[in-house]
Amino acid sequence: MKQIIAINSQTKLGELVTYFPAITSRLNELHIDYCCQGDRTLEAAIEAAGITSDFITEVQNGYDEFLARPDKEIPVTELSDEELIDLILDTHHQPERVLLKELEQLMNKILLAHYDHDKNLVLMLHRSFNELKMELEEHFVKEEREIFPAMRKPNKTSEDRLAIGSIIHELEAEHDGAGDIIKHLMKETDDFTPPEFACPTMMAVYAKLHELADDIFLHIAKENSVLFKRYE
The missing domain is CATH 1.20.120 (Four Helix Bundle (Hemerythrin (Met), subunit A))
Structure with missing residues (x-):
């Protein structure tokens, strides 16, 4: 099974948080529901929240930093x-x-x-x-x-x-x-x-x-x- 994902406008929120759990605090701040509405894409979520597409770049950069950490969590999809x-x-x-x-x-x-x-x-x-x-x-x-x-x-x-x-x-x-x-x-x-x-x-x-x-x-x-x- 894959260990990383490519983050783009079509990445689903549920998939995003399972591979990048550290993003949850930021999503909570923005009131973006990734649990009960985990099937939504990033694009749909930020549009509903009134956020610009710059947020996708923010998530991509954060994920790159997360992947570089030696202590990063194993994605739960691997379990x-x-x-x-x-x-x-x-x-x-x-x-x-x-x-x-x-x-x-x-x-x-x-x-x-x-x-x-x-x-x-x-x-x-x-x-x-x-x-x-x-x-x-x-x-x-x-x-x-x-x-x-x-x-x-x-x-x-x-x-x-x-x-x-x-x-x-x-x-x-x-x-x-x-x-x-x-x-x-x-x-x-x-x-x-x-x-x-x-x-x-x-x-x-x-x-x-x-x-x-x-x-x-x-x-x-x-x-x-x-x-x-x-x-x-």
Whole structure:
């Protein structure tokens, strides 16, 4: 399998981030959805975002620098199903569960501490976070108890692959749901910018929400654009 890609206007976003994961922070800054809309081309994405074609050159230059690094990551496309599943579990499921647990405790604190400062804001944060937490926890267990074991099964029959495809359809819809919640949080918090009255706890909430959002977007991209596509 190929280890590098040629980046141009027709490169798909999902492919871009799997070969060049460092670009995700820049895409997040520009509100370019590469996880749930990973099948879009760079050209279509920058047109929708109102960005000039100079951005493609920026990405190309960044990718060239990335390739020159001795410590660059191996593209997830090079991994077997087993290796990619293990990577997703170790670098996404487990760390995201830790962040969810930390945020749950902090969210209750700022709900009480800052209710009088901006009750609409803290209620929105509390409600949206809990919706996201429920969505992710249920999603994780479906993957860990259903689809990942099915993908690990040796000598899969055509019926096995059809069953996997059916579950994937459901999981991709859940990815869309989680993505929508995160986009709502980003909009309502001005891209996770703490308000002027924020205490250290509230600033920690915003930082951890930002970290969680970035990780979820990359997590979804690896599944939608690589692992799940193997079963189309």
